[in-house]
Amino acid sequence: MTIQTRKQRELRRREELFLQVARRLLLERGFHGLTMDRIAEETEYSKGTIYLHFGCKEELILELGKRSRRQRLELITRGVTFDGRPRERMVAIGVAVDIHTRLFPDDVRIWEIMNAESIIEKIPADRQPDLKASDIAVNDLLIGLVNDAIACGDLVLRPGDSPQEITFGLWAITDGGFAAILGNAPLEHLNLRDPYAAIFKNCHVLGDGYGWHPLSAEWDYDATVERIRREIFPEESRLAFGGGEAA
Amino acid sequence: MTIQTRKQRELRRREELFLQVARRLLLERGFHGLTMDRIAEETEYSKGTIYLHFGCKEELILELGKRSRRQRLELITRGVTFDGRPRERMVAIGVAVDIHTRLFPDDVRIWEIMNAESIIEKIPADRQPDLKASDIAVNDLLIGLVNDAIACGDLVLRPGDSPQEITFGLWAITDGGFAAILGNAPLEHLNLRDPYAAIFKNCHVLGDGYGWHPLSAEWDYDATVERIRREIFPEESRLAFGGGEAA
DNA sequence: ACAACTCTTGACGCTGCGTCATATCATGGG
DNA sequence: CCCATGATATGACGCAGCGTCAAGAGTTGT
Structure with missing residues (x-):
């Protein structure tokens, strides 16, 4: 033994x-x-x-990509444990993704490199489900949060709205936003001050648009972000945002 | 000669x-x-x-990708010529992208294949600007529309909002949404009824969230979509949505 | 008809993946 | 201590595919 x-x-x-x-x-x-x-x-x-x-070069890279995604999922999973209203916990997921992207940009890049058809097409079929595992887990967390919000009355769906749509919208903004930051879009040409902040902002606008309480006008979400960083990601925040301040 | x-x-x-x-x-x-x-x-x-x-295999594929993107830009450019309020013209861009994705899914896929680091890294540096040309043009159109909206009073920026942020948000939703549809996300797992509609919906929620008039509650945007399809993309709509109906 | 010039070709060189016959090493019995 | 046997590691090799270029085919002009 x-x-x-x-x-x-x-x-x-x-x-x-x-x-x-x-x-x-x-x-x-x-x-x-x-x-x-x-x-x-x-x-x-x-x-x-x-x-x-x-088994092949691509499988090796797949392993690196999976690690990157697992690391991200781990932070997100910790994020949702935040003790607060559902929308605050949604913010915690945002904080987790933000921290992950800032702390491990190299690994995010590795995931992006790996997540290309020309690479994936060489990965044997039986390994392919590995690719989506983490994203599915994240989706489940998101849907769970939206349902929590509905259950506790913070979110009342209007006719025609569905939890899936909200989840999809938040997902799309975050995914598209980070993809843009990571280089797919002509960001320098847009000259945004702070693209990370813009992603947060737009998620909030979307949340407000769906009437997910507390609306950003009736709650101090900056304070929530502070609390999340302090209570859930103290060490990571120190590393990501330096010494004391964390804005 | x-x-x-x-x-x-x-x-x-x-x-x-x-x-x-x-x-x-x-x-x-x-x-x-x-x-x-x-x-x-x-x-x-x-x-x-x-x-x-x-010059090399990747340059050949680049050419195919550029065509795909040019085709899309052409539809978008036609879209913004729609005669209506700025937000309606923004909807026209959405309709253009929607039509393009539905009519030419193969070409969208080719763009996605090409737009991967492992491919792009083999394209000589002097050709790389070609990659972003179309996206920059689209961005300029978007910013122009937002500025039009501000100029005519349809959109009054709240303190802290910027045109760039709005553009970025719409871009991110659309880009992230279509990327999800094209296969990057576990969509079947989310089981959305109609992902295309979800992208539209979320863009509208975002527009409403920013207070971009007319809000979707005070305007019949379905009628706008009808008009756009009829007036700007009659032929394309017929091809994309079949015979007579266009829902 | 032939020279000069342009365009086309496919055999070749090279790189990099993945394999597998062979070599090396570890273990256990005599 | 030495050898047999099985487990493990190796790197030379086969092969595919990119990109090149010397030689050949075709064209033009005189």
């Missing part, structure tokens, strides 16, 4: 090494600068050994 | 052929199923000849 475990530990250590080196190469030299031969050379293992761990 | 032109025509015809075959291969067999050798074989020209037209 102990022997077995030692061997397993050894394997995990090696796999970790491959992933770390691959991550560095991917970030420093891009997708095409990352080659299996280079990983082999830098780790001083042989190419064959790498293929004992990963 | 005539001779020169005939030769040029000939070259254009050939280039067109390469692009059409490449487009088919890309759609049917994916990025890795599209190979320069296959294009050569199917067009019965040699590989060398293809390289007289395109």
Whole structure:
């Protein structure tokens, strides 16, 4: 048993090494600068050994992408534990995504690189569900929050509105917004002061538009953000926003 | 002169052929199923000849992507010519994007395939501005509309609001929403009735949230959509929504 | 008809993925 | 301590696909 475990530990250590080196190469030299031969050379293992761990280059990158997404999900999951009204907890999800993007931009970029048809089409079909797992979990949390809001009376759906639509809207703003920040859109041309703040703002406008109480006019959501950072993400906020202040 | 032109025509015809075959291969067999050798074989020209037209495989795909985006821009540009209040013209942009996505889903997919870091990193630096040209044009139209709305008094910015933010919000919803529809998000899991309608709806909620008049409660925007389809996109609407009805 | 020039070709070089026969190492019995 | 046996690691190799370029085909002008 102990022997077995030692061997397993050894394997995990090696796999970790491959992933770390691959991550560095991917970030420093891009997708095409990352080659299996280079990983082999830098780790001083042989190419064959790498293929004992990963079926192909894309599966290796998939693993990196999954980590990035898991990390994000972990922060979001912590966010929703915030003790407050449902809309405040929705804000906590925003804070979580914001912190994740600021703390780990490299990993967000890795996810974006991986999440491209030309990469995904080389990942074997049985691994593909892994791609969506985290996003599905996030969606469930969002829908849960919207339903909580309805249950406690903070949100009264108007005729024609549905929880799915609200979730979809928030998702789209956040996803589209961060995609824009990450480089898909001509942001410098738009010259927004603070794109992160703009995403928050627009989510609030959307929430207000759906009549999700408390409306931003009747609640101090800046204070909520403060509390979330202090109570849920103290360490992360320090790292993301520096020393004492957190605006 | 005539001779020169005939030769040029000939070259254009050939280039067109390469692009059409490449487009088919890309759609049917994916990025890795599209190979320069296959294009050569199917067009019965040699590989060398293809390289007289395109510097590399990615530049060829870039050309396809640019066409897709130009086509979309063309519809959007027509949309804003709609004769109506600024917010109606904003709706016209939405209608244009909607029609484009429904009529040319393949081309939207091609754009998505092309717009990935692993592809873009192989496109020479001097061609990269081409990537953003269309999006910049769309952004300018959006900002112009918001400014029109402010100028005519339909939109009065509240303290802290900026035209850029509104534009960014609409952009993010649309972009994120269509990205979700195109496959980046676990949509089937969310089970929205009609994702296209959800994008429209959320844009309206956002517009209402910013106080952009006429608010959707005080105006029949369904009628506006009808008019836009009838007056600006009669032919396209027929193709996109079938025979007579257009709901 | 032939020279000069342009355009086209596909064989070739090269890189990088993934494989697998071979080598190396670990374990346990004599 | 040494060897047999099985587990693990290796890197040379096969192959596919991009991009090139020397040689060949075609065209024009005289």
